[in-house]
Amino acid sequence: MSAVKVLTAGTHLGDEMSRMTEARIVSGGSAASPVQHQPSKTALWAMLAIAPEPDREDAGDEIVRHIVTPLSGQAKNWGAYRFGFSRGAESENSAINLHLRATDDVVQRVWAFAHALGDENIAKLGTLKFTHSPNIVYPPRPGEPVPELVEASFARFGGPEGLKLVDEVSELSADLAMWAVNRFPAVNMRSMLATLLLFDTGHALMRGPRSSLWHDRRSTSWDFYWTTHLHGCAASFGPGAEQARNTMADRLAPRIVPTHRVMAAVASEPSVDIWRRRWTHAIDLYLYRADKQRISRGARQLAMGVGRMLLNRIGISLKEEAVLGIYAHAWSQDIEAQLTGEAHSPQQSKPGRK
Incomplete structure (x- = not known):
C-alpha cells in the first residue's frame, strides 16, 4: 500500500x-x-x-x-x-x-x-x-x-524503450506547462500559447533540422497532419464526430484572422520565444533519436503523442485542442513574421503550407 x-x-x-x-x-x-x-x-x-x-x-x-x-x-x-x-x-x-x-x-x-x-x-x-x-x-x-499502469504509455510511445526515450520531452513539457499556468492565469491567453506550441510541434516534425534524416517525417503533408489531428481530437465528440468536425470548421473560419492577431501578441513575448525554441529543439531531437533507436511508432504518432501530453498539462481538453488545431493549421512562419514585425520566427524553416 x-x-x-x-x-x-x-x-x-x-x-x-x-x-x-x-x-x-x-x-x-x-x-x-x-x-x-x-x-x-x-x-x-x-x-x-x-x-x-x-x-x-x-x-x-x-x-x-x-x-x-x-x-x-x-x-x-x-x-x-x-x-x-x-x-x-x-x-x-x-x-x-x-x-x-x-x-x-x-x-x-x-x-x-x-x-x-x-x-x-x-x-x-x-x-x-x-x-x-x-x-x-x-x-x-x-x-x-507489463504493469497495467504503464500499458497505455507503452502503446502510445512504443514500448519500454519508447517510454524511456520520451522521458526528457516529458520533463520539459511539465516544466513548460507549470511556467505557462503561472505566466498566463487566464485560460484564453494560455490557449493562444498552446496553439503556437501545437504549430511548433507539427513544424518540428516536418521541417525540423533533422527531419530529412527520417523519411517518415518528410512524407507527411501539412494538410494531412492537421486533418489527422482533428480526427483524433474529435473522436471524443462521440457518434456525431464527423458532423461536429465540419460544423466546427465552418463556425471557426471567420475567427481565424482575429485569433492569429492574439497569437502574434503572445508570440512577441521574449519568454514565450525562449520556451518555443526549447520545445521545437526537443521535438526535433526526440524524433531523431526515435528513428535511430527504431522505436516501433510512426513519427506523426509520436509527435502528436507528446503534443497532447503538453496541452493536457497546460489545461487544454481534447475538444479544445480540436479548435486550437484549426487555428494552428492556418498559421505559418510568414503570418507570424508579418504580424509580429519580426524577420524570423522561432523555427528555422517554413512548413509545407503558407
Missing part, C-alpha cells in the same frame, strides 16, 4: 517537513511511531490523484501553482528519477494526477510533502481529496508482466 498521510488543519509546512522523514506513514490514518528501516533502492512508479471540491472553478490550475510546481522542485532535489503530472481528459475534470518514479523512501517523502502543501494552501484550494494508487516496480523485474 502506498504512503499516505492525512494532515490536520493548521499544520505548519516547516514543522511538517522536519518530521516527515522520521515517520512511517500509514494509508488512511495518522503517522505511526517512527520505525528503523533500510530504504529500498528499487525504482517504483507511484501515482497520486488530487481532486478539489466539485464547485471549485479553475481548481486544476490552482493545484498546479500551489502544489505541483513546488513539489516538482523538491522531488528532484530529493533524488526522484522522474516527476510529472496530467489532468483529466475533459475540461470540467479539475483533478490532477501526479506521476513519480523514485525509490520508496523518496516516494513517501514527496507524497507527504504534497499533503503538507495542500494543508498550507487550504484557504486557496479548499479541501482536497488525495487518492493513492498502489506503487509498482518499474522497470518490471525479468519475467514479470
Whole structure:
C-alpha cells in the first residue's frame, strides 16, 4: 500500500517537513511511531490523484501553482528519477494526477510533502481529496508482466524503450506547462500559447533540422497532419464526430484572422520565444533519436503523442485542442513574421503550407 498521510488543519509546512522523514506513514490514518528501516533502492512508479471540491472553478490550475510546481522542485532535489503530472481528459475534470518514479523512501517523502502543501494552501484550494494508487516496480523485474499502469504509455510511445526515450520531452513539457499556468492565469491567453506550441510541434516534425534524416517525417503533408489531428481530437465528440468536425470548421473560419492577431501578441513575448525554441529543439531531437533507436511508432504518432501530453498539462481538453488545431493549421512562419514585425520566427524553416 502506498504512503499516505492525512494532515490536520493548521499544520505548519516547516514543522511538517522536519518530521516527515522520521515517520512511517500509514494509508488512511495518522503517522505511526517512527520505525528503523533500510530504504529500498528499487525504482517504483507511484501515482497520486488530487481532486478539489466539485464547485471549485479553475481548481486544476490552482493545484498546479500551489502544489505541483513546488513539489516538482523538491522531488528532484530529493533524488526522484522522474516527476510529472496530467489532468483529466475533459475540461470540467479539475483533478490532477501526479506521476513519480523514485525509490520508496523518496516516494513517501514527496507524497507527504504534497499533503503538507495542500494543508498550507487550504484557504486557496479548499479541501482536497488525495487518492493513492498502489506503487509498482518499474522497470518490471525479468519475467514479470507489463504493469497495467504503464500499458497505455507503452502503446502510445512504443514500448519500454519508447517510454524511456520520451522521458526528457516529458520533463520539459511539465516544466513548460507549470511556467505557462503561472505566466498566463487566464485560460484564453494560455490557449493562444498552446496553439503556437501545437504549430511548433507539427513544424518540428516536418521541417525540423533533422527531419530529412527520417523519411517518415518528410512524407507527411501539412494538410494531412492537421486533418489527422482533428480526427483524433474529435473522436471524443462521440457518434456525431464527423458532423461536429465540419460544423466546427465552418463556425471557426471567420475567427481565424482575429485569433492569429492574439497569437502574434503572445508570440512577441521574449519568454514565450525562449520556451518555443526549447520545445521545437526537443521535438526535433526526440524524433531523431526515435528513428535511430527504431522505436516501433510512426513519427506523426509520436509527435502528436507528446503534443497532447503538453496541452493536457497546460489545461487544454481534447475538444479544445480540436479548435486550437484549426487555428494552428492556418498559421505559418510568414503570418507570424508579418504580424509580429519580426524577420524570423522561432523555427528555422517554413512548413509545407503558407
